[in-house]
Amino acid sequence: MKKLKYDVVVVGGRIGGSVSSLFASKNKANVLMIEKMQEIGTPVQCAGGVTDEVFKTLQMKPSDCHVTSRIEGADVYVPDGRRVRVADEKTKGYILERKMFDKHLAIESAKAGTDIMVKTRFKDLIMREGKVCGVVAEYLGETVEVEADLVIAADGVESTLARKAGLNMVKIPEKIFSCAQYEVVGLDVPSNWLKFYFGEQVAPGGYAWIFPKGDKVANVGLGVRGTKETAYTHLKRFVSRVDATPVELNVGGIPVSGPVDKTFADGLLVVGDAAGQVDPLTGGGIRITAVCGRIAGEIAAEAVKTGNASEKFLKRYEDIWKEKIGKNLVMSLKYRKVLDTLTDEDMNRLGKFAEEHDVMSISKISALKFVGKNPHLLRLLKEIL
Amino acid sequence: MKYSAERCGYCGACVSVCQKNAIELRETGISFNLKCENCNACASVCPLGALTFENH
Numbered sequence: 222m223k224k225l226k227y228d229v230v231v232v233g234g235r236i237g238g239s240v241s242s243l244f245a246s247k248n249k250a251n252v253l254m255i256e257k258m259q260e261i262g263t264p265v266q267c268a269g270g271v272t273d274e275v276f277k278t279l280q281m282k283p284s285d286c287h288v289t290s291r292i293e294g295a296d297v298y299v300p301d302g303r304r305v306r307v308a309d310e311k312t313k314g315y316i317l318e319r320k321m322f323d324k325h326l327a328i329e330s331a332k333a334g335t336d337i338m339v340k341t342r343f344k345d346l347i348m349r350e351g352k353v354c355g356v357v358a359e360y361l362g363e364t365v366e367v368e369a370d371l372v373i374a375a376d377g378v379e380s381t382l383a384r385k386a387g388l389n390m391v392k393i394p395e396k397i398f399s400c401a402q403y404e405v406v407g408l409d410v411p412s413n414w415l416k417f418y419f420g421e422q423v424a425p426g427g428y429a430w431i432f433p434k435g436d437k438v439a440n441v442g443l444g445v446r447g448t449k450e451t452a453y454t455h456l457k458r459f460v461s462r463v464d465a466t467p468v469e470l471n472v473g474g475i476p477v478s479g480p481v482d483k484t485f486a487d488g489l490l491v492v493g494d495a496a497g498q499v500d501p502l503t504g505g506g507i508r509i510t511a512v513c514g515r516i517a518g519e520i521a522a523e524a525v526k527t528g529n530a531s532e533k534f535l536k537r538y539e540d541i542w543k544e545k546i547g548k549n550l551v552m553s554l555k556y557r558k559v560l561d562t563l564t565d566e567d568m569n570r571l572g573k574f575a576e577e578h579d580v581m582s583i584s585k586i587s588a589l590k591f592v593g594k595n596p597h598l599l600r601l602l603k604e605i606l
Numbered sequence: 607m608k609y610s611a612e613r614c615g616y617c618g619a620c621v622s623v624c625q626k627n628a629i630e631l632r633e634t635g636i637s638f639n640l641k642c643e644n645c646n647a648c649a650s651v652c653p654l655g656a657l658t659f660e661n662h
Contacts, residue, residue: 257633266617342632379618379631392622394650399619401653452653472653474619 223365227253227336228525230356230367232343232382233375234261237493237510239326240279241373244518246333250525253367254330255341255358262323266473268402268432268440269322270415271507272314278511281329287322288315289434293413299572300420300565312415316432316440317507341365343376346385352531353386353488371521371530373490375514378474380495386486390495394447396478398427398504401452402442405465409437418443418459420565427504429459441465444475444504477501479554484542485535490517498542502553502560509550513542570595607644611635613656620648620657 231242234256242254258264270292276283292315294308331337338360347355347368355368374382378397384390408431410416416431423429426446433439441460445452452472460467480497484490492498498513499506520538524530563571574591575583592598618631628642649657 379621451655472615
């Protein structure tokens with residue numbers, strides 16, 4: 222059996238893993254990242270939309286190698302087909318080529334000093350007296366034992382690692398977006414505009430999207446919850462509206478329950494989808510994971526430096542990420558709750574109202590008038606305020 | 607549960623909702639252990655319909 226020793230071992234080589242290993246290595250920790258797939262970034266489980274802020278967090282510039290298109294705004298379609306146009310500084314962003322972006326992050330992390338093992342699957346934790354002291358993994362049928370001061374679990378929505386450390390990670394099916402997406406060719410849509418479609422017919426419990434990648438290529442997908450038919454069946458129906466050829470099929474589960482109760486333990490930090498670090502309203506996770514991954518990497522390096530990876534010390538990871546994005550997540554959760562109670566008819570009424578006003582500058586008075594005409598929406602408004 | 611390896615997209619959505627830790631995600635598929643109690647949670651989130659309830 223092969224035995225290795227590192228300061229930090231990161232399990233999972235997607236955005237959460239690469240960002241935390243990158244910032245741990247940048248801060249002088251000796252880091253190993255393991256990834257179960259033989260190719261980092263595959264299979265893709267994401268539509269690839271990010272705001273400009275992500276690149277600031279990562280201290281990187283967007284490059285043609287991993288960015289396909291510049292996004293200015295979004296069109297939201299309510300069930301009756303009405304369109305609400307949303308565009309301001311906050312909606313500006315990019316569509317990523319996730320395979321390339323994930324690989325790029327891993328390369329940056331390796332350049333900063335991270336050792337990487339691909340096709341290496343996490344098997345078990347090494348625990349001593351309740352403290353996480355490393356991982357047991359499997360590489361090409363060979364068992365590898367990696368001792369580490371600290372483990373970072375970035376092993377995705379399915380995170381089995383943190384469960385083994387006793388954290389409650391199990392998600393409720395009703396709070397998972399079951400998603401399917403085609404990358405299609407031949408879809409004539411503007412390359413700078415996202416499209417979202419709501420309604421029981423299109424995507425019950427979720428929404429459908431078209432994210433343009435330029436040159437008539439687009440990610441067309443949807444997420445659903447609590448449906449009899451699979452996400453794939455809904456997707457087939459949705460894409461049958463357009464004449465386009467798929468060149469890739471992506472599937473995945475996205476947690477929209479908000480973050481898990483606890484994202485640290487003795488010798489362990491949890492980041493990304495594993496930690497439920499996903500916007501519960503949109504299901505978007507890249508921005509939040511970039512922020513949390515960076516904090517995890519920095520705290521991990523500090524823990525190594527001070528020789529203190531105790532639960533008490535690592536709590537500061539959760540304190541800091543909650544301080545940075547916790548409020549936004551709480552708001553998003555409230556919006557999610559409200560959205561979940563809206564009927565198609567409610568959404569149509571809201572769509573009609575938004576159509577009659579400039580949605581980016583709706584005055585309080587006209588909003589109040591609208592709620593006055595739709596009293597059952599007032600109760601929902603109270604939930605948000 | 608009945609598992610169709612041919613339909614599986616190995617995304618791990620099933621693993622995330624399994625209360626019994628009965629599913630292991632591998633590089634290109636999943637495997638069940640004996641802890642499975644046929645609760646059907648995994649099937650309800652599978653995007654491709656690779657999991658179906660098995661009547662004994």
